Amino acid sequence: MSVRAKKGDKMDSNQLFKYVYAKYGLKFKPAVPGSTSVYVLMSPVDSGYFAILSRGQGQSILDLKCGAMAALIRDLPGFTDPMKIKAADWVGTILEKVSEDSLKKALDFAFKLAMNGDEVNIAQNQYFYIAPDKVDDRYQAQAIKPSENLRKKHNNSLVPDRIRKMLEVYDYSILPSRGRAKNFYQQARMMADYDDDYPEFFAFKRFYPTYHDMNTGQLRSYFTWRSKIRQHVFEKTSTSYAFVYIYELLNNIGVDDAQDGYEKLLEFEEKYVRQFDISIDVYLQDWLKDYVLYYDLDEKIIKQRFASEIKRDHDYEVLHHPEKFTAQELAAVFAKKTTYWNSSKVINKNEKLFVQLLRYVWLELLDAKKYGIAYYSAFVGKPDIIEKPIFVGSVFYLRKQQVADHQIDAVRKYHFYQGKWQIHCDQQISRQRVNLNNFLHELDRVARTEFKLGRSIKPRFIDQAVLKAINAGIAEYRIQEKKAQIDQIKIDFSDLDQIRANASKTRDSLLTDEEKQLEQAEAQEEVEKQADETVKVDNDYGLDENEMFFLTALLMQQPWQTYLKQHHLMASILMDNINEKLFDEFGDVVLENNEQDQPQVITDYVDDLKDMFLKG
Structure with a gap:
């Protein structure tokens, strides 16, 4: 809120005219020939306006062009936003409400800014402009050196x-x-x-x-x-x-x-x-x-x-290249940048479905070649290059002319050129939130019909290409869902052995001791019978009947423990004998103990041993 100056500490428009002419050698000129209500003050450098005075209804309004300092000056007592020119680098004031001293300082700053071609690092020295028709070409605007009194003041003891x-x-x-x-x-x-x-x-x-x-x-x-x-x-x-x-x-x-x-x-x-x-x-x-x-x-x-910029850019990267991110990450950005995602009861109730639908539809929508619309750059964010002076608003002496480029993230890059940053980034499109809300509304509306979710809602005006993309995305979602269901119908054969083992264990627990002994005897007779049928009577490697039985049982993965017990044999001795007798043929042992310390045939030699010792 502006503070009124004390009575008498003010300047009216006539006094302002005299002050400007006496201080700068400039005159306010009518904005339109013959006008007595609106006057402008022009820079002698480029004839651009840097002050506009409007008189009428008992007050005089003055707008000044103050460049980057405008925001700071507007906060000072007596100053406010410009009243005649709507621009960020202008300030406004009413002569009857601002102190004379404050007005002179602001006017002096605006004049110096105009004389320096809008440069912001303005010296506090006074400039004096001599009108062209009063001097020859040798004269020009220049800074006045400190007075003798000022030099003496600095040079005192x-x-x-x-x-x-x-x-x-x-x-x-x-x-x-x-x-x-x-x-x-x-x-x-x-x-x-x-x-x-x-x-x-x-x-x-x-x-x-x-x-x-x-x-x-x-x-x-x-x-x-x-x-x-x-x-x-x-x-x-x-x-x-x-x-x-x-x-x-x-x-x-x-x-x-x-x-x-x-x-x-x-x-x-x-x-x-x-x-x-x-x-x-x-x-x-x-x-x-x-x-x-x-x-x-x-x-x-x-x-x-640059943490805040990186966070902001991440959202644009997700929206621009959703194929690099998960469906959940895309949905999180929509929840942040829209109001519709969180406010829709149907979306909230069926969030898992809509998270997936959103990704399929959004990928479709960004395919400009298919739908003839560059949706991202037209309705979300537009890649742009912004120029910004380095250390703007400070007193900085630029010594380095070569500064390294900096890729802040996938979206943002800084390039230095002639004292300015050229910032490559994505700029938010006007009405971005409205655009995304409308898109979500239409996705919600179509999904309700397709999946019978809640009551129908009225359509919003939206480009027909967007509707085509929504329908195509939903169709693709249905295709992928059916494919996923088919892929899930599988028989896991890896579990069958465990099922058999569990069933056998359960069966054994139900048998009596006599039944178990009888079953073991029958199993042993069957093994011996099969062994007799499959073992070659003669062999060229010197294996006896017991060694042949043991090797054959291992090759056919059949029980051998009862046989060895009844014949008072040791598996380790049989293994050593077989390995020794077959070493010349294979140049290696053919039997070894597994991780459970049980005999087994080395896998590489199974086929060769079957050809050598099993019938048929």
């Missing part, structure tokens, strides 16, 4: 030698729009290791503050405060001093390397900005991102600094 030398190196030959940052950097390097212990304190308030804007008392106040900061003692001070300290760190002044500078910025954020002046944070967060990229810090640090 209270100025330490280091500060005096720092003030003397300021290069007035460079136009402020280009040299302000360079002068600041050169002076900062001179004062990088300077400490002070000044007992007094002088407040300081400037836009884009530098050492050049401070008098001796302010300089000593700043360096004394900075000395305490470097000793990790954080005290509240003028906001402009805080910005100067941040500018130093952005320029890598007073740090060991870029990593050290980053850590000092984080410390200042935690112990000063969050404790004493949170208004700085909005600028600092943006500068920290520029810092980690410009100085090419570790990739892990860059990922941490």
Whole structure:
């Protein structure tokens, strides 16, 4: 809310006309020839408007073009949003409600901005414009050097030698729009290791503050405060001093390397900005991102600094390339970016179905060649390149002309070109939420009919290509579901052996001892009978009757334990005899113990042994 200036501390439109002409040599001109209600003030550099005055109904409204500082100036007493021009870089005020001093400062800033081609790093020096018809071509806009009184003020006995030398190196030959940052950097390097212990304190308030804007008392106040900061003692001070300290760190002044500078910025954020002046944070967060990229810090640090952008970009990557993600991940993005997903009772009640339907339908919809509509770029997000000055809103001297490209994630990339970032990213389409809600509504409506879910709902206006994609996606879902059901009808033969074993165990538990003995005797007779029928009577390898029985039983996977017990034989001895007699034929043992320490035929030799010893 604006605060009224004190009575008498104001400027009317006539006084404003006189002030502008006396200060800048410019005159307000009627916006339309003959008009007495609307006047404009034009830049002598490019004839663009930087002030518009409207008179009428007992008040005078003034709109000023203040560039990047407009948002900050609008928060000052007496200023508000522009009233005649709706633009983010303009501010508005009513002459009868703003103090004369505040009005002059804002007007001075707007004039300097116009004279410097909208450059934001504007010096606080006064500019004086001499009208073309009063001078020859040798004259041009230029900065006025400090007066003799000001130089004397800086050169008094209270100025330490280091500060005096720092003030003397300021290069007035460079136009402020280009040299302000360079002068600041050169002076900062001179004062990088300077400490002070000044007992007094002088407040300081400037836009884009530098050492050049401070008098001796302010300089000593700043360096004394900075000395305490470097000793990790954080005290509240003028906001402009805080910005100067941040500018130093952005320029890598007073740090060991870029990593050290980053850590000092984080410390200042935690112990000063969050404790004493949170208004700085909005600028600092943006500068920290520029810092980690410009100085090419570790990739892990860059990922941490861009965590919110990476999270946002992930959603766009899921929407743009759903084939790389699960159905659940796609549904989670829709739940975040729409209101319909969570509010639809039918979707909530049948969430498992709709999660799958959404993926099939969305994949169909993104097939532009099939449906003749680039749905993602038209209704969701459009790949774009945004240009943004590096360290915008700060006093930063650009020393490196070559800065590495940084691929933040699959969507976002930073490319440095002529002092600006070219940011490749996906920009949100206007009415994105509405578009996605309409899509979900139609998916819900068609699904209700197809799957008989709840009552019917009225259709919304939507492109026919979208409806075709919805129907095609649902059809594909049905096909895949049927295929999945067929694949699930399988007989798992791996379980049959276990089933047989369990049944046999159950059967054995029901037999009496006499029945078990009788059954074992019958089984043994059958084994011996089969062995007699299959064992070759003669062999060329010297195996006797017992060895032949044992080897044959192992080959046919039949019981042999009872036979050995009745004939008082040991399996290990039989194995050794068989291996020894067949070694010349195979060059290897043919029998071995398995993991349960039971005899078995080595798999590689089973077929050969069957040919040698089994009939038929």
